[in-house]
Amino acid sequence: MLDTLLPILLFSALALAAIGAVRRVRLWRQGRPSSVPVIKGLMQVPRRYLVDLHHVVERDKYISHTHVATAGGFVLAALLAIVVHGFGLNSTILAWVLLAATISMFIGSLLVAKRRSPPPSRLSKGPWMRLPKSLMAFSIGMFVVTLPTAGILPEGILQSGVGWIAAFVLAAIIVWGLGEMFFGMTWGGPMKHAFAGALHLAFHRRPERFSDGTGGEHRSTGLKALALDDDSAKLGVEKPADFTWNQLLGFDACVQCGRCEAMCPAFAAGQPLNPKKLIQDMVVGMAGGSDAHYYGSPYPGKPVGEHAGTPHGPIVNRAGGALVDAETLWSCTTCRACVEECPMMIEHVDAIVDMRRFLTLEHGNTPNKGAEVLDNLIATDNPGGFDPDSRLHWAADLNLPLMADKREADVLLWLGDGVFDMRNQRTLRAFISVLRAANVDFAVLGTEERDSGDVARRLGDEATFQSLAKRNIRTLSHYRFSRIVTCDPHSFHVLKNEYGELGTPEAPADYHVQHHSTYINELVVAGKLTFKAWKGGSVTYHDPCYLGRYNGEYEAPRDVLRALGIEVKEMVRSGYRSRCCGGGGGAPITDIPGKQRIPDMRMEDVRETGADLVAVGCPQCTAMLEGVVEPRADIKDIAELVADALIIKMPDEKATQSKAAPTVSRTAEEVMP
Amino acid sequence: MPHNAKSTASVGLNVAVLVSIGRHPLTARTRRADQDARAVEMALTLEGASVSLLHAGQQEHEHEEAIRGYLGMGIDTVSLIQQQSQADVVPALANALRTGAPQLVLTGTRAETGEASGVLPYLLAEALGWPIITGLAAVEKVEQGMATVLQALPRGKRRRLRIRLPAIATVDSSAPAARQSAFGPAKRGAFEHLDATSEIDEALAAWQVQPARKRPKRLKIVKSSSARDRFKAAAAKADGGSGQTLSDVTPEQGAEAIFKLLKEEGVLR
Structure with missing residues (x-):
């Protein structure tokens, strides 16, 4: 009986799955068009799955082993079941391999069941709770039904006496297993993730995220630009x-x-x-x-x-x-x-x-201070609504070299909107003293600089972002510099990853941008800075999201701290798992209430390490973490720590100080996009 | 949100809002004028009212961008009366209002660019023969050709007034803040160009215009030992001391009192 029933079951499950697949594809095709290389994408699924996806899954060893056993077993078992039972290929070797695959899958399903008893709160319940049982049903059913083919049980044992009842039960189990694994895969059961996931890997909207075997960084974090010139198109996603x-x-x-x-x-x-x-x-x-x-x-x-x-x-x-x-x-x-x-x-x-x-x-519905900040950005090019001509007031005593006077410099120091914030001005001062100590040829844009557009873009105001970005690109195109260095990871990310798309042939926007920690590390490695011994207490380091996860810079800040003689006491959540300070994405502006504040949680992470000081590398993080009530660890930017430890030996410090200040009064010229 | 403060029973009310080109106080970039935007906001919160926007001025790219700031509040079209730069816009606006026949005209108290004397609403009211109300804080209800409105007075006081429509009302910063101007609708909004003859403002042409000079401010020195006193001094009413309240006087007596005061203060010589 099973010999005739099994192919029917298998092929009807496959047919239903195919119908479901068409139905599912039609659901996706409701979306806007997006062109992808279809064949190339599909060809890359195995690599993307086995290398890139597995790299992420492997962070949880338990579930990665579980998934290898279950998914590997299932894929093999399903293919072989179609060959052996579907087409009736009576090969003992294949049957044995099929048995091995089902055993692997069964072991995997036991591990799945163990993870879900009881399930941690992050896992979904409902239909997901039956998944381990369905996996077992499929693997046990396929295992038993293959035993006669493999020659372990005599052929025809399921066709006499008690065998009939066993065959009936077995058929029911197989129907359950096939229902979940084949039918459910395309009709919306938990196994949907396999079908949609494989195609998602093939047609991912950021193919640059996947490695291609040639090594190098594979990161794609910059937001994609929105076309604004089409007058009839709706902007953003409504439905x-x-x-x-x-x-x-x-x-x-x-x-x-x-x-x-x-x-x-x-x-x-x-x-x-x-x-x-x-x-x-x-x-x-x-x-x-x-x-x-x-x-x-x-x-x-x-x-x-x-x-x-x-x-x-x-x-x-x-x-x-x-x-x-x-x-x-x-x-x-x-x-x-x-x-x-x-x-x-x-x-x-x-x-x-x-x-x-x-x-x-x-x-036009940006909540809380959102509208005000965007209006300020439009009218004054900074989120605080400060007079753009007062951008350099904080540095009146520093005699900063201006790009407008020098025209070219090795380093273009991008100051960011922190110039209007008294706390961040301390960081900037510290960094400038480091640059001077290392005799770096640098210049600033001064009043020609505008907000990088980061906040506007994260608040959804693509129009203001593009306006700011294009004007900044225009300004930058007037000057020659070999790199841009900034103390603000948000500006760093936007300049590095999001301006490129907006460049023009006349003003290309592919800059070599560095965070100040990376640059200081280069100076340290080049032996241009000498430090006193570290005498402070224990230190931990908070990875800014836009430096770490967005740009993969985890090591340079730690190297700098090491060079200062500081041994970093790492927080549990550090590196790529660093917890946000709560200051990104315009969150402090839209200010949605919760039960507690994100920076409080982060300072709690700091407290657990027992560190007396948190080293940071971002004006947002500084502001957010310093907003936490005392007693708490002190917060210092890496630039401040470096500046405090500097041993200045350069005798020509005086020479730079006595250089005549530019006497020509300039009026900032507004370049319109 | 102030947007929820809907006034009732204004169905079928025809509201015209006069809008001008604004100017940011720090960067001098053109924008929607703050008070005019508040007037548009007030018109938009009148439930069921049909709102039309009117601007008299030159057709320039920069001006158009500023006017689009009003369109971004959720308005489809704005009527643009083309005028030369030397023109007095009062006759053109008065004509347009006479033909458009709105029941209520809203506008900011004074413009941020140009003459910005704040006299335009009065001249319009005079030309049309309509009543004018200043410092409108809210329109409470409109029925049978009468509007019940709240007028804002200094220090948060409100006065309830009933005025006969059609009327002109000006809005200052005590009115609810304007909603955000969204880029998409602003870009898609349309301009309806209306032609009108420009009457050159002869008087203005004869004037000499120069940037205002900042005058030094007299420091208010508060001699007091306690913080409480200083706070009281800072929060106290600015009292003129020698005020005089006239009530139940004839217009002539009133005018005479004002004339006398202006002479005393040296405004008139």
Whole structure:
């Protein structure tokens, strides 16, 4: 009986899966067009899966072993089952291999079951709880049904007496297994992640994220520019169908492992954001329906089941009650911890900024101080609304060399908007004394500099970002310099990764940009700086998101600290897992309330190390962490630590000081885009 | 949010808002003028009212960008009465309002560019023969050709007034702040160009215009030992001391009192 039933079951499950696949593809195709190399992408799936994706999964050894056993076993078992049982190829060797595959899969499913008893809070429950049992059903069913083929059990044992009952039970188990593994893969069960995930890897919107075997950095973190010149096009994402189709595909690939949720600073602070739920909401919107069938942690303070949406309905309503509430989107600090952790390589931050773009550019609905900050950026080129001509007032006594006078310099020092902040002015002063001690040929743009556009872009105001960026690019094109150095990782990231797309043939925007910690490290390695011995207490280092996760610079700041004679006491969450200070993505401006503050949590991380001092490398981090009430560790920028330890031996210090100040009074000339 | 403060019963009300080119106080870049934007905001919060925007001036790229700031608040079109740069816009605006026949005209108290004398609403009211109300804080209700409004007085005081429509009302910074101007609608908004003859302002042409000179401010020295006294001094009303309240007087008596005061203060000689 099973000999005839099994091929029918297998092929009908496959046929149903194929129908489901077409249905699923049609759901994704509701999105906006996006051109991808189809064949090339598909060819790269194995490599992207085995190398890049596995690299992320491997951070959790337990689940990586589990997944290798289960998925490897399943793929092999499924292929062989089709050959052996589907086409009836009576090969004992294949049958033995099939048996081995099912055993591997069974062991894997036991490990899955163990992880879920009881499940940690980040994992989704509901249908996901039955997954280990389904995996067992498939592996046991296939194992037993293969025993006769392998010659372990006599052929025909399942066709007589008790065998009939056993065959009946076996058939039921196999139906369950096939239902979950084949049918469920394309019709929306937990196994959907395998189907959508493989295609997501093939058609990922950031193919540069994947390694290609030639080595080198494979990072793609800059936001993609929005075309603003089309007068009729809607700006940003209003409805699920406004995402590109491969973004929708990416959302569908989510395996609900909740690693993003575990890392999200906004979620931990009790703000109404959970990256996993957000992605699931997009899936709900894409298919149409309510979030009532979501079985993971909700957005803090927002019960599940009250939100619903359709592919062509709005994601955010002014009054609330659509797919997502606006404050969910505005809670994000764009720290990218979720993207870094996601084993499916889903781009949460891109999606959030896409939706913010609609809210800001089309609705005019940036919350709290957002509108004011954007107006200031438009009118004064800085978020605080300060007089742009007062940009250099803080450095009146420093005699800073101006690009406008020098025309060329080795280092263009990008000061950033920190020039208006008294705390950051101390950092800048410290860094300038370091540059002078090392005899660096540098110059600043002075009043010609504008905000880099980082905040505007993260708040969704692509228009203001592009206006600022294009004018900055124009200004920079007037001067010759070999590199840009900045103390602000946000400016660093934007100048390095996001200006390039906006450059023109006349004014290309591919700069060699360095964070000051990287540059100081170069100076130290070149032997241009000498330090006193470190006499302070213990020190820990806080990785800024925009330096670390966005640009992969984890080592240079630590090298500098080491060169100062400081042994860094690492926090549990450091390096690529560093917790955000809460200052990115315009989060302090939109200021969505939560149960606690993100910087408080970060200072708690610092306290656990027992360090007396946190070294930082970002004006935002400095401001956020110093805002935490005492008693707490002191906060010092790396530049300040270096400046304090400097032994200045250069006798020509006087010469630079006595250089005549530029007497010509200049008026800043505004270049319009 | 102030946007939720909807006034009721203004269905079918025809509101015209006069908007001008603003100028940022620090960078002098053109923008939507703050008070005019507040006037637009007030018009938009009148539920059911149909809002039309009117600007009289030159058609220039920079001006257009500034006017788009109002369109970004969620308005489809703005009517642009083309005028030469030397023109007096009052006759053109008065004509347009006569033909458009709105029941309520809203505008800022004074412009941020040009003459910025703040007299335009009065001249318009005179030309049209309509009542004018200054410092409008809210429109409470409109029924049977009468509007109940709140007028803002110094130090947060409000006065409830009933005025007969059509009327002109000016808005200052005590009105709710304007909503954010969104880039998309601003870019898509349309201009309706209206032609009108420009009446050259002869008087203005004869004037000599120069940047205002900053005058030194007299320091207020508070001699007091306690912080409480200093705070009281800082928060106290600026009292003129020699004020005089006239009530139940004839217009002539009133005018005479004002004339006398202006002479005393040296405004008139």
